[in-house]
Amino acid sequence: MPSKKSARLAALTVAAACSAASTVALTTPAHAETVAVHDIQGTTRVSPYAGQAVSGVAGIVTGVRTYGSSKGFWIQDPNPDADPATSEGVFVFTSSAPKVAVGDSVTVNGTVSEYVPGGVSTGNQSVTEITKPTVTVLSSGNAVPAATVVNKKSVPAAYTPAGDPAANNSVNGLTLRPGTYALDYYESLEGMNVQVADAGVVTATDPYSELWVTVKPHENDTRRGGTLYGSYASQNTGRLQIQSLGATADFPVANVGDTLAGVTSGPLDYNQFGGYTLVANQLGTLKSGGLERESTRKQKKDELAVATYNVENLDPSDATFGEHAAAIVNNLKSPDIVSLEEIQDNNGATNDGTTAADVTVGKLIDAIVAAGGPRYDWRSIDPTNNTDGGEPGGNIRQVFLFNPQRVSFTDRAGGNATTAVGVTEVQGRPQLTASPGRIDPANTAWASSRKPLVGEFVFRGRTVFVIANHFNSKGGDQGLTSQYQPVVRSSETQRHQQATLVNAFVKDILAVEKKADVIALGDINDFEFSGTAQILEGDGTLWSAIKSLSRNERYSYDYQGNQQVLDQILVSRSIKHDGDFEYDSVHINSEFHDQISDHDPQILRFQP
Incomplete structure (x- = not known):
């Protein structure tokens, strides 16, 4: 899928950057309102507070990104509400290396923004963020909220709802149904600490230290350990991209059919080239599947x-x-x-x-x-x-x-x-x-x-x-x-x-x-x-x-x-x-x- 390679190479380093050109402009910031993370995330893909100033947003830091164009950190409220449609995590965009650490208990003042990776013209979903933040560290060394387990039982079989015809087939305004649709499920976890276990690799590690896994190993599986795309109507719901907040040198060099054994956990992000992406604080141990390159047979004299x-x-x-x-x-x-x-x-x-x-x-x-x-x-x-x-x-x-x-x-x-x-x-x-x-x-x-x-x-x-x-x-x-x-x-x-x-x-x-x-x-x-x-x-x-x-x-x-x-x-x-x-x-x-x-x-x- 421009050249599939060249377009990706040119844009990857800025895929998650927050810029005015890629931000959905909604309303003019009003006076700061004290709200919780789940209030900001709301029950649809677009925050009800988008474009507004908020204050006193409380949470525990679950991940810190110090590299690239999208520097910042994720916080998660340790006191969730009872609504499965509302995420308890959110990304705080700092633009420079953040001065917080995982386990810090913080409050954040800032402006809620809906950032579209790659720009609005891509049609990508937006990421709910807090921008221009003022951060207060209340304490350090706190336990990080337990990661939500993403597995074959938790991810619905249906991929996505149909968009609203009145909104150009956009799903943005639809109430999330995380028990029914996979994309709604992932959206309900946006910014939260999540984990997968013993996940099968279904796209090999690329030059940018990222790979893809599935939490549904038997979903349209191929004989060599991958996941087949065989129909527009039959999407593979168990796929997730894996990146890492750690050193590039430590990222596993994997082939299809390998396994990330044990737990891989970190905040759930959304980016231009992968959609929903687990940005790992903890990576599983690579277990080789032993995949070998194939050879065909020699043609016969009359073939x-x-x-x-x-x-x-x-x-x-x-x-x-x-x-x-x-x-x-x-x-x-x-x-x-x-x-x-x-x-x-x-x-x-x-x-x-x-x-x-x-x-x-x-x-x-x-x-x-x-x-x-x-x-x-x-x-x-x-x-x-x-x-x-x-x-x-x-x-x-x-x-x-x-x-x-x-x-x-x-x-x-x-x-x-x-x-x-x-x-x-x-x-x-x-x-x-x-x-x-x-x-x-x-x-x-x-x-x-x-x-x-x-x-x-x-x-x-x-x-x-x-x-x-x-x-x-x-x-x-x-x-x-x-x-x-x-x-x-x-x-x-x-x-x-x-x-x-x-x-x-x-x-x-x-x-x-x-x-x-x-x-x-x-x-x-x-x-x-x-x-x-x-x-x-x-x-x-x-x-x-x-x-x-x-x-x-x-x-x-x-x-x-x-x-x-x-x-x-x-x-x-x-x-x-x-x-x-x-x-x-x-x-x-x-x-x-x-x-x-x-x-x-x-x-x-x-x-x-």
Whole structure:
């Protein structure tokens, strides 16, 4: 889901910062009123005191954040009310390192604010905070209020209520029902000290010292220890992000399938990229699940092996060429054709007009040979500078690698960045007007996005048409914990347009030869059950072959504790109906903290 990586990298350090641009302005501060924390939190997501001055807010300090842009501390009232909808904890934003310690009994005067991480335009929920505080420490060394246990019994099975149509489908004004909806349950604990125990890791530790766990280990579980995202209507309610208030060096380096054994506890926060997040004062002990990288089998002599692999902004300066080569040779067993996505130009992100990628591709091919693989040949089309999205200056594109000892490429002149490839009939068979070529590159569906690369291959005398895709990302979509329910997936509008054009192109081929072998593959940036996939498939024009796998194996990406399909290989009727094919999602990256790409490669073996 901008590049999924670059957007996150740019914003993560300020994800929880309190700024005027990200604060819901409600009413002008009035005279300070003495209230309790649960009065401030109220029974909805927005405080009834938002924008007002309050005084004498009493609580015990449960956590202190001294780093980043959101410095401050959490307090919790040790004398809760009887309403489960009202949180007893709240964050006090100090902007500089706070001068309190865990266990201090304090009173706070300040202004109640509703801060929206990432800004109001994201659709994120807001965090209730006390800003511009005056803090009085009454005593120190007090017992911290006991952590609320979050487990499979306490978290409801239903994810969220529908938003109020009169409020643009926002849930902000709805009374919380923590016994009915998971998001209401988490909101009712916002700012409070919570704990999870023996929690299974469902997204590996990332470079920012955070991971995801689930308190429901059997909720849509995959066979390797993750949690499957298999439907818009079936959300995984047990997921929580884990961060830490301690030293980065002490954060566990975990893979999917590992366990945070024992207790992990701390305040429950809400941030831009993870939604509800347990910011730990105490971290469980990492227990390894022993997850290992997968390898597929070698194709037989009469099988054509076709793979897709997003190599994540690969450019000549990267140190991962040897690892990518080893993955292609050892884990994918040297496929006959490899569609690569996110190959950058010869100087990567240097934005100087360079568009050629022969150095990048050549370095990868040499590394494959060094790893014991074949010397691949390759075909691609250089994009027009800075028109295909991705990292500015990087000019990412799709590239075909193919093993000339096993398969040949049919070259036809005329393909370039701006000329549309077509289909003609020659002696009753379909033929590309240019090979390689690009599908309708001037169409607005491809604005700031990669254009599909089409090539004509021959294997054992049989022509196979391959379309390499990299659809636009999910950047700009509302998060699953958005205040708007159901969430708006604005990015899919463009993917639907892109899918329509690819489907139409495949139909042009099949109109000439009904039984033509056509493969459309790549980083589709959408799920196998999505509207994008349905448009690509059309009325049986194509079929996403990942659906031949059992449900708990259908994933190529892991995002916020949800294992999901973004990379797909779709096949024409002749391949599907023949039934003599084998599909494999080869899990070598998405589940591991030391991943060389955030995508798992996909491979299809069949007999043309």
